[in-house]
Amino acid sequence: MKISHALFALLLLPMSIQTNAQTARQFAEMWDKQHVSRILPSQVRHRDLQKYLEELKSISLKVEEVGRSNASREIYQVEWGRGAVKIFMWSQMHGDEPTATSALVDMLMFLQKNRDKTWVRELENSLTIRAVPMLNPDGAELYQRRNLQFIDINRDARALETPEGSLLKKLRDQWQPDLGFNLHNQNSLTTVGKTNKQATISLLAVSGDPSGKSNAGHLRSRRLCAVMVSALENFIKGNIGRYDDSYNPRAFGDMISAWGTPVILVETGALHNRDEMFLVKLNFVAYLSALKSLVDKSEQKVDPNLYDALPFNDTGNLYNTIFRRAKILNYAESIEPFTADVAINAERRRASETAPTFVQDIGDLGIYTGLDEYDTSDFYLIPKNGLLKIGTSGEFLFYKKTRKIDWKTKDLEKTFPPDAIFRQGRWEKGARALPKTK
Numbered sequence: 001m002k003i004s005h006a007l008f009a010l011l012l013l014p015m016s017i018q019t020n021a022q023t024a025r026q027f028a029e030m031w032d033k034q035h036v037s038r039i040l041p042s043q044v045r046h047r048d049l050q051k052y053l054e055e056l057k058s059i060s061l062k063v064e065e066v067g068r069s070n071a072s073r074e075i076y077q078v079e080w081g082r083g084a085v086k087i088f089m090w091s092q093m094h095g096d097e098p099t100a101t102s103a104l105v106d107m108l109m110f111l112q113k114n115r116d117k118t119w120v121r122e123l124e125n126s127l128t129i130r131a132v133p134m135l136n137p138d139g140a141e142l143y144q145r146r147n148l149q150f151i152d153i154n155r156d157a158r159a160l161e162t163p164e165g166s167l168l169k170k171l172r173d174q175w176q177p178d179l180g181f182n183l184h185n186q187n188s189l190t191t192v193g194k195t196n197k198q199a200t201i202s203l204l205a206v207s208g209d210p211s212g213k214s215n216a217g218h219l220r221s222r223r224l225c226a227v228m229v230s231a232l233e234n235f236i237k238g239n240i241g242r243y244d245d246s247y248n249p250r251a252f253g254d255m256i257s258a259w260g261t262p263v264i265l266v267e268t269g270a271l272h273n274r275d276e277m278f279l280v281k282l283n284f285v286a287y288l289s290a291l292k293s294l295v296d297k298s299e300q301k302v303d304p305n306l307y308d309a310l311p312f313n314d315t316g317n318l319y320n321t322i323f324r325r326a327k328i329l330n331y332a333e334s335i336e337p338f339t340a341d342v343a344i345n346a347e348r349r350r351a352s353e354t355a356p357t358f359v360q361d362i363g364d365l366g367i368y369t370g371l372d373e374y375d376t377s378d379f380y381l382i383p384k385n386g387l388l389k390i391g392t393s394g395e396f397l398f399y400k401k402t403r404k405i406d407w408k409t410k411d412l413e414k415t416f417p418p419d420a421i422f423r424q425g426r427w428e429k430g431a432r433a434l435p436k437t438k
């Protein structure tokens with residue numbers, strides 16, 4: 001009897017994993033075919049969100065203005081479903097963290113348009129979802145983390161001095177949701193543990209207890225995170241991290257959990273050579289996977305260890321670009337030319353803007369990885385203004401070592417045209433001059 005039970009479980013296990021994988025891929029296909037977010041999330045302004053919300057309203061979704069920002073921009077809440085389980089989702093509390101705003105619009109549009117599907121109808125009858133996309137519209141307009149008072153809204157859960165933070169607390173307190181999704185973006189160079197793999201998505205089942213003690217809500221959040229991990233592994237296996245879970249009494253994730261609504265934090269990073277829309281799709285797949293598993297109760301059979309075992313986020317292992325074994329020529333100082341690796345990073349900007357780059361490190365950087373790397377061993381690297389320093393602009397001229405150059409020449413770039421020029425994070429000249437090794 002025991003043996004046949006075990007055998008049965010063995011037979012059942014791969015099948016249920018297969019079903020989950022299939023569902024996640026189906027969600028991705030549905031997003032491909034049906035998503036309505038047309039602009040890259042970093043390009044979405046408050047007025048673009050308003051256009052999206054008009055579309056949601058036009059198909060009978062409940063959209064209402066629930067508050068105003070410092071600059072009197074409208075903050076909206078969208079409601080879908082008529083079930084007993086209350087799900088609260090908010091995005092872009094940090095103005096320059098836009099991915100989830102587009103993903104929420106896509107998800108709500110999809111749910112409303114697909115109510116003829118049995119599983120969507122089950123969601124509609126079991127859940128009520130309230131979503132606040134773009135909680136910080138002033139920050140979003142300026143593409144800055146903080147609001148117009150330059151307060152980090154996510155550090156205002158206790159003081160409640162920001163209109164946006166107070167609103168978030170009011171919406172939670174009045175409605176008392178059963179589960180919250182706190183939706184953010186993290187630095188694109190965040191890695192999965194001490195690896196050189198970007199953390200494309202990081203998750204945190206917030207405990208909401210200073211001592212990190214678990215309760216039923218927290219356990220369910222861990223299982224829902226495990227559901228999202230298994231869905232996301234179909235697309236970004238190895239690129240999923242666990243967000244640092246140290247308790248912060250000023251942060252909304254911790255406080256909303258402490259006030260009685262267990263919170264799941266979703267932090268979207270990046271994946272090299274994939275654009276922002278891919279990240280929107282991943283978010284869409286993750287939310288729907290979690291919500292569906294909550295309704296069909298499949299989450300109750302999921303092993304939370306799939307989430308617990310994720311490596312924690314780490315930083316400092318990865319750079320945007322590394323130039324390997326360059327001969328550095330600091331012509332502005334009487335320093336002998338020397339050989340070194342040079343690492344530069346780009347700042348966060350909207351997709352349409354040029355991201356400034358800055359020198360991060362110089363020397364033997366053999367233990368680090370660049371998203372892009374170049375073999376510079378046949379070249380002189382000439383820094384802007386003739387001195388390579390940490391924190392200076394990542395603008396370089398490259399000259400083949402075999403060339404005879406008078407480095408003291410006044411207008412070096414004009415008199416001796418370089419073989420390659422790297423400026424503002426891209427090759428302005430000689431894109432193929434240096435061998436690309438990564």
Ligand SMILES: [Zn+2]
Pocket residue numbers: 094097184185
């Ligand atoms: Zn954030």
